[in-house]
Amino acid sequence: MIDRIPSGFHPFVIPFLIGMAFVLLYCFGAMIRVLYELSWQDRKKFFLSLLNPKILLKDIKDIFLNCLIHVPLWKRNKLFGYMHSSIAFGWFMIILLGHIEVLLFVPGRINLFYYPIFFNYFVAEDDVTLRGSLLFFLMDFFLLMIMSGIALAMARRVKNYMFGVKRMARPTFLNVVGLYSLWAIFPLRWLAESFTAHISGGSFLTIPANWLFRQFLGNELYMLPTWWAYSIALCVFMCVLPFTRYMHIPAEMLLIPMRNAGLKVRSSRKGFARVEFFSCPNCGVCIDACPMTVDNGNVKDCTVYLTRQLRRGNEERIQEISDKCLLCGKCEALCQVGVEGPGLRILERARRDYTVPFNYPAADKSVDKNHKVLYFAGCMTHLTPSIGRNITELLRKANIDFTWLDQQGGLCCGRPMFTAGRIAEAKAIVANMEKLILESGCDTLLVSCPICYKMFREQYNLPGVEIVNYIPFINNLINTGRIKVEKSDICYVYHDPCELGRGCGMYDEPRKLLGRSAGIAEAQQNREESICCGGSLGSLSLDFAQRENMTKAALDNLYTSNADAIATACPLCQATFARYADRPVKDIAEIVNQQVI
Amino acid sequence: MKENVVIIGGGVAGLEAAKNLHRLGYQTFLVEKNKKLGGHVATWHKLFPDMASTKAIIKEMVEDIKDVTVFLDTQVKTIESAHGGYQIAFSNGVNVHAKAVLVASGFELFEAAKKEEYGYGIYDHVITNADLEAWMNGNKDKRIPASPKAIGFVHCVGSRDLKAGNSQCSKVCCMTAIKQAIEMKERFPNAEVYCFYMDLRLFGKKYEDFYINAQRDFGIHFVRGRVSEVSETIDGHLQVKAEDTLIGRPLKVQLDMLVLMAGMVANNQIKPIVEQAKLEIDSDGFLKSSDNITHIIESGRDGIFYAGACTGTKTVPETVAEARAAALAIHDYISGL
Numbered sequence: 001m002i003d004r005i006p007s008g009f010h011p012f013v014i015p016f017l018i019g020m021a022f023v024l025l026y027c028f029g030a031m032i033r034v035l036y037e038l039s040w041q042d043r044k045k046f047f048l049s050l051l052n053p054k055i056l057l058k059d060i061k062d063i064f065l066n067c068l069i070h071v072p073l074w075k076r077n078k079l080f081g082y083m084h085s086s087i088a089f090g091w092f093m094i095i096l097l098g099h100i101e102v103l104l105f106v107p108g109r110i111n112l113f114y115y116p117i118f119f120n121y122f123v124a125e126d127d128v129t130l131r132g133s134l135l136f137f138l139m140d141f142f143l144l145m146i147m148s149g150i151a152l153a154m155a156r157r158v159k160n161y162m163f164g165v166k167r168m169a170r171p172t173f174l175n176v177v178g179l180y181s182l183w184a185i186f187p188l189r190w191l192a193e194s195f196t197a198h199i200s201g202g203s204f205l206t207i208p209a210n211w212l213f214r215q216f217l218g219n220e221l222y223m224l225p226t227w228w229a230y231s232i233a234l235c236v237f238m239c240v241l242p243f244t245r246y247m248h249i250p251a252e253m254l255l256i257p258m259r260n261a262g263l264k265v266r267s268s269r270k271g272f273a274r275v276e277f278f279s280c281p282n283c284g285v286c287i288d289a290c291p292m293t294v295d296n297g298n299v300k301d302c303t304v305y306l307t308r309q310l311r312r313g314n315e316e317r318i319q320e321i322s323d324k325c326l327l328c329g330k331c332e333a334l335c336q337v338g339v340e341g342p343g344l345r346i347l348e349r350a351r352r353d354y355t356v357p358f359n360y361p362a363a364d365k366s367v368d369k370n371h372k373v374l375y376f377a378g379c380m381t382h383l384t385p386s387i388g389r390n391i392t393e394l395l396r397k398a399n400i401d402f403t404w405l406d407q408q409g410g411l412c413c414g415r416p417m418f419t420a421g422r423i424a425e426a427k428a429i430v431a432n433m434e435k436l437i438l439e440s441g442c443d444t445l446l447v448s449c450p451i452c453y454k455m456f457r458e459q460y461n462l463p464g465v466e467i468v469n470y471i472p473f474i475n476n477l478i479n480t481g482r483i484k485v486e487k488s489d490i491c492y493v494y495h496d497p498c499e500l501g502r503g504c505g506m507y508d509e510p511r512k513l514l515g516r517s518a519g520i521a522e523a524q525q526n527r528e529e530s531i532c533c534g535g536s537l538g539s540l541s542l543d544f545a546q547r548e549n550m551t552k553a554a555l556d557n558l559y560t561s562n563a564d565a566i567a568t569a570c571p572l573c574q575a576t577f578a579r580y581a582d583r584p585v586k587d588i589a590e591i592v593n594q595q596v597i
Numbered sequence: 598m599k600e601n602v603v604i605i606g607g608g609v610a611g612l613e614a615a616k617n618l619h620r621l622g623y624q625t626f627l628v629e630k631n632k633k634l635g636g637h638v639a640t641w642h643k644l645f646p647d648m649a650s651t652k653a654i655i656k657e658m659v660e661d662i663k664d665v666t667v668f669l670d671t672q673v674k675t676i677e678s679a680h681g682g683y684q685i686a687f688s689n690g691v692n693v694h695a696k697a698v699l700v701a702s703g704f705e706l707f708e709a710a711k712k713e714e715y716g717y718g719i720y721d722h723v724i725t726n727a728d729l730e731a732w733m734n735g736n737k738d739k740r741i742p743a744s745p746k747a748i749g750f751v752h753c754v755g756s757r758d759l760k761a762g763n764s765q766c767s768k769v770c771c772m773t774a775i776k777q778a779i780e781m782k783e784r785f786p787n788a789e790v791y792c793f794y795m796d797l798r799l800f801g802k803k804y805e806d807f808y809i810n811a812q813r814d815f816g817i818h819f820v821r822g823r824v825s826e827v828s829e830t831i832d833g834h835l836q837v838k839a840e841d842t843l844i845g846r847p848l849k850v851q852l853d854m855l856v857l858m859a860g861m862v863a864n865n866q867i868k869p870i871v872e873q874a875k876l877e878i879d880s881d882g883f884l885k886s887s888d889n890i891t892h893i894i895e896s897g898r899d900g901i902f903y904a905g906a907c908t909g910t911k912t913v914p915e916t917v918a919e920a921r922a923a924a925l926a927i928h929d930y931i932s933g934l
Contacts, residue, residue, distance in 0.1 A: 384713045385829070409826050410838065
């Protein structure tokens with residue numbers, strides 16, 4: 001293998017160099033901006049994490065598995081996964097092998113930035129070597145792999161459902177330019193290498209093509225134009241990249257180390273949040289996941305559009321999208337890169353000025369002291385009194401020494417204020433409640449509403465008090481023999497409440513408890529894919545008519561189980577479903593209480 | 598002139614229409630799904646504003662139709678358009694070819710248990726307006742204490758409530774609550790009586806006088822604000838939390854019993870007939886009239902007419918007037934006018 005062009009340069013590399021310089025400068029600038037926007041504690045945390053070999057190793061592993069292999073996509077749909085990993089991993093391998101070729105055959109040229117990309121133009125094959133043909137084979141192999149991915153990407157435009165994603169976000173004009181230039185790069189490279197293969201050599205893909213083209217085309221004539229076209233396609237792709245969804249490629253490589261360093265979103269617009277919304281690849285998984293998109297409504301209020309509008313700075317739409325969301329968390333649970341849809345929206349709500357004054361009366365309650373267990377029902381349980389009644393009956397049957405913190409109602413955990421983005425007011429409520437709970441001298445806080453439970457877990461500081469959801473608590477009562485239950489013949493389908501499942505990660509405990517007292521069936525979409533009941537307090541702007549459709553769609557999913565009745569572990573889900581369900585909707589506490597022997 | 602006319606529903610609308618159609622000379626068939634005539638009105642004790650006994654009213658109405666063919670405990674099985682009329686099969690095996698059909702299927706009472714926050718079926722002393730009327734009619738009800746000291750009435754239970762799926766006002770509950778509040782106060786003069794309302798819609802003749810009496814002569818407390826939650830204290834009392842929106846403060850009252858003013862919702866049992874006869878349902882769930890001003894009693898289908906609460910919430914006088922109008926409209930229709 002020898003150098004063919006003595007100067008080692010041809011003008012066709014200029015477009016590539018322009019594109020490359022632009023994208024590198026842009027990304028570098030963007031990275032500096034993000035680092036500048038971080039608080040100094042976060043910045044320090046991030047830099048220190050890069051010095052920690054354990055985290056660094058995890059960064060490299062995660063970047064390799066997520067950005068190149070796209071493991072989460074494989075888990076979702078094999079075809080979808082293959083399409084992405086063939087392009088990403090194949091492209092990476094081609095660049096890597098290009099550098100190996102330069103190092104092996106023309107080491108003097110390694111300082112030329114463009115050489116590995118256009119290697120085949122600049123070299124001529126002098127003798128056939130085994131290592132040469134192996135590298136050529138690998139190059140052709142990965143090129144074929146990429147082109148198979150591109151072919152699938154084209155097929156996806158027609159047959160989207162094959163890829164496990166029903167709806168995609170509407171592409172912007174620049175996204176279309178980026179898409180077509182990306183599609184063009186690899187076929188053009190194949191053509192350019194094929195026209196050059198009789199000089200530079202090639203393998204199973206390029207040599208037959210070279211032979212074929214020579215039958216009716218003069219090779220020399222088409223060689224340069226295809227190399228020019230290849231370089232221009234690269235230039236176009238890289239020049240539009242920062243303004244398209246393809247920005248997720250560099251952004252995710254920053255997102256992963258930042259997340260591994262333990263950074264959290266503190267603002268919806270700056271720093272870590274900026275990396276997050278630039279990392280959104282617009283795949284559309286969140287559109288299918290979103291409970292609001294039933295009957296193709298509210299599609300433009302999904303997280304993919306939030307990230308798009310955050311990038312554009314379209315204030316009106318950002319506000320609309322942030323207010324509408326139910327905060328069910330399904331988009332975040334299914335997001336391939338981990339964009340925190342609900343978290344970003346809460347921070348966005350927190351940016352506003354509220355004109356309504358906050359005058360929550362300080363709790364003037366006194367608690368019955370010196371009981372081990374303090375039961376907190378919360379406002380939603382007060383709206384579904386049967387749950388509170390069944391839980392207290394169970395506690396009495398098990399001879400638990402307890403007192404009811406809010407039997408007369410009127411105490412708030414602070415979660416509604418928190419989800420409305422009024423963080424300072426929520427903290428005032430929390431401080432009040434913390435005082436009340438600590439004064440009671442209890443050692444266990446028993447909570448029957450998962451909305452409150454999530455708030456207690458995440459926002460409360462209660463030293464010496466164990467915060468327990470009623471589901472594991474009752475399970476424990478059965479485990480320790482304090483109550484005994486027998487199984488009924490009724491078969492229930494269990495609905496995972498958003499706040500208990502995705503919110504607190506509790507999926508197995510409720511099923512275990514339900515399974516002890518009744519038959520159990522599963523809905524088509526369950527666990528982290530469970531569909532929000534539509535009653536969520538999270539939304540600030542959805543009206544009842546829209547919520548009704550969502551509730552009915554969620555019920556249809558539960559009906560797929562053909563169960564006799566619906567069981568849930570959230571008072572809000574129960575009340576919402578009960579309005580429209582064609583079969584009984586019961587809380588697990590009620591089901592268990594009826595089966596106590 | 599012995600054309601057949603079928604009336605579906607034996608409440609006040611069906612009874613009044615049957616009387617008039619029979620007098621006009623039609624062979625009238627009145628079909629009622631229950632074992633008794635009189636519908637919801639027959640289950641009530643007294644009617645405002647005259648405090649008239651429902652027993653007397655229904656008795657008179659039933660006597661008026663003694664020559665009409667009445668099928669009790671019977672439902673319409675099938676109805677299909679045939680030979681310029683309708684071929685109707687009843688569940689008792691009778692088949693009738695009717696020139697015209699009057700739908701007088703009325704309403705259903707909202708299921709108060711659906712508003713779980715009020716604790717109907719969960720707490721010991723929560724009843725509905727219908728339960729209270731039944732008790733006044735002499736039925737025993739252990740949910741009503743022997744001598745209550747504080748009684749509450751919750752207006753608009755399942756009415757004007759999008760969460761409950763009903764946007765309509767049930768029209769009669771404001772007055773019913775005032776009427777029942779006065780009746781309770783008469784029985785238990787020492788009890789404090791509270792009415793929790795959003796608005797008081799007192800549009801009818803003498804309604805406003807009733808309201809003034811309730812406040813002035815009976816000392817009934819009217820609290821403007823919806824009840825947010827009801828809980829039960831350890832000693833079995835009910836604690837009601839509401840907001841008094843006139844003074845802008847939250848309010849807490851302890852009560853011995855609570856009466857929920859369950860509203861009127863569309864009668865879903867009529868659905869099979871609606872489908873077979875290709876009738877239209879309006880956005881509020883009730884049957885859709887040709888228009889809501891001058892043709893409320895017309896269905897838009899030849900030979901099918903409406904009367905009473907099947908097209909929306911109505912008072913008894915409105916229902917009776919509609920039933921007469923429908924009888925005349927049927928007469929005009931059959932006479933080819």
